[in-house]
Amino acid sequence: MRKLQPMAGRKQFDVDEALRRAMHVFWRWGYSEASVDRLTDGTGLNRSSLYGTFGDKSALFQKSLERYAQTYHPLYSEALCAPHASPSAVIAAYLQVTLNRIADPTVPDGCLLTMSATQLPALDTKAQTLVHTMIDTLRTMLTQALLTAGATSQEAADLALCTLATNKSLAVLSRAGFPPKDLTTVAAAAARIPH
Amino acid sequence: MRKLQPMAGRKQFDVDEALRRAMHVFWRWGYSEASVDRLTDGTGLNRSSLYGTFGDKSALFQKSLERYAQTYHPLYSEALCAPHASPSAVIAAYLQVTLNRIADPTVPDGCLLTMSATQLPALDTKAQTLVHTMIDTLRTMLTQALLTAGATSQEAADLALCTLATNKSLAVLSRAGFPPKDLTTVAAAAARIPH
DNA sequence: GACATCTTGGATCGATCGTTCCATGACCGG
DNA sequence: CCGGTCATGGAACGATCGATCCAAGATGTC
Numbered sequence: 001m002r003k004l005q006p007m008a009g010r011k012q013f014d015v016d017e018a019l020r021r022a023m024h025v026f027w028r029w030g031y032s033e034a035s036v037d038r039l040t041d042g043t044g045l046n047r048s049s050l051y052g053t054f055g056d057k058s059a060l061f062q063k064s065l066e067r068y069a070q071t072y073h074p075l076y077s078e079a080l081c082a083p084h085a086s087p088s089a090v091i092a093a094y095l096q097v098t099l100n101r102i103a104d105p106t107v108p109d110g111c112l113l114t115m116s117a118t119q120l121p122a123l124d125t126k127a128q129t130l131v132h133t134m135i136d137t138l139r140t141m142l143t144q145a146l147l148t149a150g151a152t153s154q155e156a157a158d159l160a161l162c163t164l165a166t167n168k169s170l171a172v173l174s175r176a177g178f179p180p181k182d183l184t185t186v187a188a189a190a191a192r193i194p195h
Numbered sequence: 196m197r198k199l200q201p202m203a204g205r206k207q208f209d210v211d212e213a214l215r216r217a218m219h220v221f222w223r224w225g226y227s228e229a230s231v232d233r234l235t236d237g238t239g240l241n242r243s244s245l246y247g248t249f250g251d252k253s254a255l256f257q258k259s260l261e262r263y264a265q266t267y268h269p270l271y272s273e274a275l276c277a278p279h280a281s282p283s284a285v286i287a288a289y290l291q292v293t294l295n296r297i298a299d300p301t302v303p304d305g306c307l308l309t310m311s312a313t314q315l316p317a318l319d320t321k322a323q324t325l326v327h328t329m330i331d332t333l334r335t336m337l338t339q340a341l342l343t344a345g346a347t348s349q350e351a352a353d354l355a356l357c358t359l360a361t362n363k364s365l366a367v368l369s370r371a372g373f374p375p376k377d378l379t380t381v382a383a384a385a386a387r388i389p390h
Numbered sequence: 391g392a393c394a395t396c397t398t399g400g401a402t403c404g405a406t407c408g409t410t411c412c413a414t415g416a417c418c419g420g
Numbered sequence: 421c422c423g424g425t426c427a428t429g430g431a432a433c434g435a436t437c438g439a440t441c442c443a444a445g446a447t448g449t450c
Contacts, residue, residue, distance in 0.1 A: 171313075
């Protein structure tokens with residue numbers, strides 16, 4: 001059977017772009033509802049290419065999580081490493097990264113990491129560990145930045161936790177359909193916690 | 196739940212208790228991962244009794260959501276309707292209900308409503324509407340209580356939103372495995388937002 | 391030009407999904 | 421005491437799940 005478009009000796013698609021699209025499918029649907037059919041539709045690849053390139057569904061999910069970290073953690077890192085006059089400014093800068101991501105129309109609602117955290121029982125051991133590691137990384141980054149901004153050790157620990165919590169809540173509210181204005185209100189209030 | 200004598204002419208199980216257990220299965224696993232097998236295991240009923248009593252999976256899920264509301268909304272209502280000296284006290288009382296529920300070892304981690312909100316795309320229209328309605332109900336209850344406690348209209352709206360957000364974040368953190376101490380810290384910080 | 395290598399599309403696998411059906415047997419009104 | 425009603429257990433349904441396999445075709449090397 002003949003094809004209008006040529007076949008291949010080498011890959012006929014952009015692996016990185018395909019991974020980005022697969023990540024979006026997991027992001028939008030969550031691990032369980034991200035069927036292989038939805039992944040093939042979302043990436044444009046067929047089953048053979050998907051399995052041949054990324055391995056099974058769980059491996060693709062882990063690669064998507066890593067890709068998520070590689071994409072967004074640098075943004076948080078940049079925001080946190082900039083000089084801040086106070087812990088409040090650190091929190092505001094961090095949450096602004098989240099708000100910007102949520103406002104990005106080319107990306108699904110919510111947050112892949114938060115989605116995955118709520119569905120931990122559905123993930124295999126490696127994916128669970130990866131989720132925990134990613135959360136810990138963000139928590140550490142926040143704590144360090146808060147210390148640098150002049151917070152005491154206790155304040156930094158507490159505020160890092162609360163900022164992480166606010167981040168999660170923004171993801172949930174976003175997925176629940178709350179308007180951007182409400183998300184901004186929540187983020188602004190979180191930055192007013194310390195005195 | 197079941198008798199040694201196998202059959203029956205009338206129901207051989209407590210319908211309300213079965214619904215409570217089904218609710219726990221949805222609560223722990225989320226809608227997608229709550230397979231009928233897990234529901235039969237969790238309730239002790241077999242497929243026939245489950246379908247004959249509650250209808251299909253979506254109907255059972257909706258009944259579980261309603262059961263959740265009937266169980267916990269009164270607790271929030273009680274906490275909110277008690278006299279409070281300040282908006283902060285209202286927030287603390289509300290979040291304490293959530294902390295108590297999360298601390299309850301007989302119940303899954305997190306919050307069925309939050310779980311469902313993050314998985315809205317996987318739910319059918321009626322379930323989606325039900326989730327939105329339940330969230331709106333809680334939001335309205337909070338706003339009213341905050342107004343009663345002396346908040347201005349704007350304050351009440353903002354604080355109700357932020358308290359709802361904190362509630363969601365507690366659910367996510369709980370499912371992510373954060374210890375109760377961390378949840379208490381987050382709730383306490385949320386009650387310190389207003390001045 | 392021929393062969394080895396690799397990707398692609400599509401068929402197909404067994405398992406599990408939600409759902410339905412049916413034989414069985416206990417109950418209740420006659 | 422008998423027949424209608426209904427819950428139960430379990431088999432079985434078609435659909436979809438994740439995953440694998442294979443023929444077809446394009447490429448690079450010889």
